[in-house]
Each structure stands twice: as structure tokens, then as C-alpha cells.
Ligand SMILES: Nc1ncnc2c1ncn2[C@@H]1O[C@H](COP(=O)(O)OP(=O)(O)OP(=O)(O)O)[C@@H](O)[C@H]1O
């Protein structure tokens with residue numbers, strides 16, 4: 001088991017945002033996380049990525065306890081979260097944004113020695129970095145806009161660039177918080193293909209999204225969270241039809 005979440009609880013004052021939640025993540029899985037607004041989904045990803053420390057419970061990653069680890073340590077260990085609205089350098093090109101993300105990873109490994117050469121030379125010692133950037137751009141279908149400034153991208157393009165930047169950290173598990181929100185139909189199809197490709201290339205995915213159609217088809221397995229607690233788990237097609245899940249979304253008594 002790659003990641004085990006055991007009895008995880010997070011309280012903010014009197015509010016229990018995540019409540020005694022347990023599940024496991026196997027290598028190569030695409031796990032879909034469903035749940036109404038405010039049910040604790042983002043908080044859960046923030047706990048896994050170390051942004052928040054849990055009130056109680058355990059996170060076991062490849063047999064190792066993650067509690068108390070800082071976000072950058074967790075990212076360096078292979079669990080990387082994309083942001084709902086990624087911080088992009090608008091004036092820099094798509095290629096350069098991805099390059100900077102690659103250097104941030106390098107920085108974690110090698111310290112700030114390379115800060116003076118934040119952008120890679122077109123030729124020379126950065127061949128390995130260049131190759132990785134090209135691979136990531138191709139994987140994210142960003143090759144055709146590589147030389148455009150990031151600020152010229154569509155909203156869907158921006159979000160895809162956020163995914164590309166996260167990929168430069170070479171995650172084993174990528175956590176995506178609503179990657180489909182605000183995207184048009186074509187962009188959703190593109191996102192679906194990219195995420196399937198990522199899995200084919202060996203990345204394990206945890207995806208939150210309100211688009212039940214998109215995520216229901218994409219995920220191998222689903223969990224549904226309501227008031228911070230897991231109320232259902234299993235194949236998305238089955239889980240999303242469960243009475244408790246329909247009630248959570250629509251209110252009890254709904255036909
Ligand atoms: N830092 C915080 N401090 C206090 N309360 C918080 C904090 N973060 C989240 N909460 C609360 O925890 C609950 C769960 O929020 P969370 O953002 O995890 O829900 P969500 O399922 O991601 O919702 P959405 O679908 O709207 O994104 C909410 O009641 C929210 O107000």
C-alpha cells in the first residue's frame with residue numbers, strides 16, 4: 001500500500017472538518033474524492049500534503065509516518081499537490097514557468113547554489129532538465145503554446161500549466177483539487193486524457209472534483225465525504241448511486 005490514512009481527524013476550533021477518516025491508496029490508482037461543498041475534501045488534501053497537521057490520526061507513506069513532516073519534505077518524498085489557482089509567472093513563457101518549477105525541485109535537492117541560473121541555458125549543462133521539461137510539456141499538451149507568456153493562456157491552459165509545474169517535482173502521488181472546475185467541454189476532455197496518460201506513466205492520482213460525470217468516469221475508486229466523514233467507498237458508478245450519497249448531495253427525502 002502506497003499511502004494509508006488512518007482515523008484522520010482535523011478540528012478547527014469547534015468545527016470538525018475531517019472526522020475519523022480512513023482509506024488506503026494503492027500504486028497506480030486514480031482515487032476520486034466526492035462530497036458536497038464544505039465536506040472537508042480540500043482539508044483532507046491539505047493534511048496529506050502537510051499544509052495542516054491533523055488533530056489526531058496517522059498518515060503512513062510507503063511504510064513511513066508522515067505526521068510532523070513539513071510540506072516541502074512531503075513533496076520531496078513524492079506527494080505533490082496542485083493548487084486550484086496556481087501561482088504563475090505571467091510574463092514568463094510556458095516553457096520558462098515549467099523550468100522554474102524544475103529548478104525549485106533542484107533547489108530542494110541542491111540548495112540555492114543554482115539560483116543565479118534560474119532559467120536554463122538553451123544549450124549546455126541543462127540537457128537533463130530540458131529533456132524533462134519537453135517530456136512534461138508534451139504530456140500536458142502544452143507544446144504548441146510553449147513560447148507564449150503564461151498570462152496569455154486560457155483558464156484551462158493555466159490550470160494545465162499548474163499540473164505541468166507540479167509534474168516537474170516528479171510526484172509518485174499527485175493530488176488535484178478541482179482540476180476540472182471552470183473548464184469547457186474540450187478542456188475537460190483534454191484533462192481527462194492527460195490524467196489517464198499520467199497514470200499510464202506510473203503516477204498515482206487523488207482527484208477532487210464536483211463534475212461527477214468527469215471524475216466518475218476517470219476514477220477507479222471513489223470515496224464520498226460528508227461533514228468530514230467517509231460515507232461511501234467503492235467503484236464510482238456504484239457509490240454515486242448509494243442512498244446516503246444522494247441524500248448528502250440533495251438532502252434526505254429527495255426522490
Ligand atoms: N483554515 C481553516 N480554518 C477554519 N475552518 C476551516 C479552515 N479550512 C477549512 N475550514 C472549514 O472546514 C470545512 C471543510 O472545508 P473544506 O474546504 O475542506 O471543504 P471542501 O469539501 O473542500 O469544500 P468545497 O467543495 O466547497 O471546496 C468547512 O466548514 C470550512 O469552512
Ligand SMILES: [Mg+2]
Nearest residue numbers: 041042043177
Ligand atoms: Mg475544496
